[in-house]
Amino acid sequence: MSTMVGNWKMAIADGCMPGDQLSLLNVSSGNAHVELTFCAEGGQPLGPFRLIIPPQxxxxxxxxxLVDSGLPSPSLPYSVVVVSDVPVLVQPHPADQKLRRSAA
Known part of the structure; x- marks a missing residue:
């Protein structure tokens, strides 16, 4: 599923929906190279989609x-597999509980 050699992997299997967000926190002192792969029932996995998260x-x-609305259906839940080359903390946020962005 992944083309990156990573030492950290997790899956969010509770059924994410389109519009949901993930908070990804890089707790290391170097860049985190993260891959996200989306899996839905009855479909092929989408990804991996790559992100680089700066240290801390x-x-x-x-x-x-991330997938340009390429998810199978707005009503079909999917799982997300997260692979990183350094430890990252991952917290899902449902679409109805969007993160508040502060004005900078």
Whole structure:
């Protein structure tokens, strides 16, 4: 499933929906090279989609934006496999509980 040699892997299997976000926190002192692969029932896996997260920083991508709305159906839940070359903390956020972005 992954083309990157990583030492950290997790899956979110509870059924993400289009519009959901992931908070990805790189807790290391170097860049985190992260791959996300989306899996839905009855379909082929989509990805991997690659992100680079700077040291001790957070990214919170909207999952649907990563795959250009290529997810099978707005009503079909999917799982996400996260692979990283360094430890990252991952927290899913349902679309109805969007992260608040502060004005900078």
């Amino acid at each position: 920083r957070t990214q919170s991508p909207i999952l649907e934006d």
